[in-house]
Amino acid sequence: MVKKRPRDECEEGAAVEFSELSCFLKVEEANIRTMSSQLLNKDLVSCIEATKALEARTTSQPDFTTAITSGLVAEVRKEMMTCYRLGVRLESYVDTFAPPLAAGGTAGVSAEVQEAIASHIRALTTGCADGLSRMLAFEKEHAIMRTKCTDDDVWKRYCSVLQDNQLHDLTKALLQTHSDLLMVGNTICNNLQHLRSDCADTEMNSYY
DSSP: OOOOHHHHHHHHHHHHOHHHHHHHHHHHHHHHHHHHHIIIIIHHHHHHHHHHHHHHHHHOOOOOHHHHHHTTHHHHHHHHHHHHHHHHHHHHHHHOOOTTTTTOOHHHHHHHHHHHHHHHHHHHHHHHHHHHHHHHHHHHHHHHHHHHHOOHHHHHHHHHHHHHHHHHHHHHHHHHHHEEEEEEEEHHHHHGGGGGOOTTTTOOOOOO
16 A cells, blocks of 8 residues: 655655756756857858758759759758758757746746747747658658559659659748748747846746
8 A cells, every 4th residue: 555645745855956957057058048149140041041042943853853863852851951950959049038837927928939939940840850751751652662563654654743742842841941940030030039038036047
């Protein structure tokens, strides 16, 4: 039979000493915020410009085979990986503004704004991950069906349709990523000033 602890013991156990963890996280928060200028003014702008240029090149491709042989598909895959990593770093930065879960008043408003910004960033990372997964799935489909199709005429028809869909999905992934990057940039520009990062006039702490 499980013996329940007395209420006073539970309350005493809740007062855990975590000063070392707190100091460590403050240093991590400072490091994350230090790189925020590079993320917002350099990396984010660079990704927006890169995806826009790649989308224009993809649209002009006559077929998916040409896109592969020219190295465009590899460039798109590399850029989407870069955008995914950027999204993760941006979310880490925005998360440093999250007040305690029990916060209310203006700190509560800050939490809502922080979560709204983070949701747009998560849409970016999710879109990039899904796009990369679809690229792999198409390649897997191509390899499997090539080994199963014994009729050359059937394979040629199937391969033509499959590659059309691959080129369409490549363009779609770039368009979506470019749109998500712009949304993240606009959301941060319009709402970042509403977040609270200081604890000077309140007992509330930031995320770390």
